[in-house]
Amino acid sequence: MxxxxxxxxxxxxxxxxxxxxxxxxxxxxxxxxxxxxxxxxxxxxxxxxxxxxxxxxxxxxxxxxxxxxxxxHPLPEATGVQALKFLMEQHGLRQSDLTELGSQGVVSEILVGKRELNLRQVRALAERFGVSVATFV
Missing domain, CATH: 1.10.287 (Helix Hairpins)
Structure with a gap:
């Protein structure tokens, strides 16, 4: 038109x-x-x-x-670990529920910042939670 x-x-x-x-x-x-x-x-x-x-x-x-x-009211930028912690809380998940990341020890190290999420883990989390991979990078 x-x-x-x-x-x-x-x-x-x-x-x-x-x-x-x-x-x-x-x-x-x-x-x-x-x-x-x-x-x-x-x-x-x-x-x-x-x-x-x-x-x-x-x-x-x-x-x-x-x-x-x-x-x-802009939202603050969140790190991948902060996003993961938020999603875990929202879904009622414990460290032991995130087997796609590795052992509970690996998950613990990721959550305290001693270890970075790798590409395989980021993709697995994005698929699990139905969010963009950008959420975790």
Whole structure:
């Protein structure tokens, strides 16, 4: 669709939409709170139906929230070992459960920083937890 957009009609419609919904780039904590509440309402309305019209709006609002969070609450960089410890905790795993890394002694050395994860171990962990290999490097 290469038709030119007639901004004379678009801008008044946008202003009306924005005034009614408050959907715009998030620039304050109060606006962030309103947008997260709206996102929850949209998701409740869609009830998991990806084809529901509310899901398109939820995608837009979600992107605005993600942009705000990235700018104002960046996640700290985690090391591969920190990621592994987090995933172990989330999955209720002990050192002895990670047989793909080697013996419990090897796992212990990795977790305390005495030994680096090798490529085979990184690939095995990525597959086990369903994450990118970049998580552990």
């Amino acid at each position: 290469n038709a030119a957009i007639d901004t004379r009609h678009l801008l008044p419609a946008w202003e009306q939409f924005r005034a009614a919904t408050d959907i715009a780039p998030i620039r304050s904590k109060a606006h962030y709170a309103r947008m997260t509440a709206m996102l929850e309402q949209l998701l409740d309305t869609a009830q998991g139906d990806e084809r529901h019209p509310a899901m398109e709006l939820a995608d837009i609002v979600g992107d605005l929230i993600e942009n705000y969070e990235t700018r104002h």
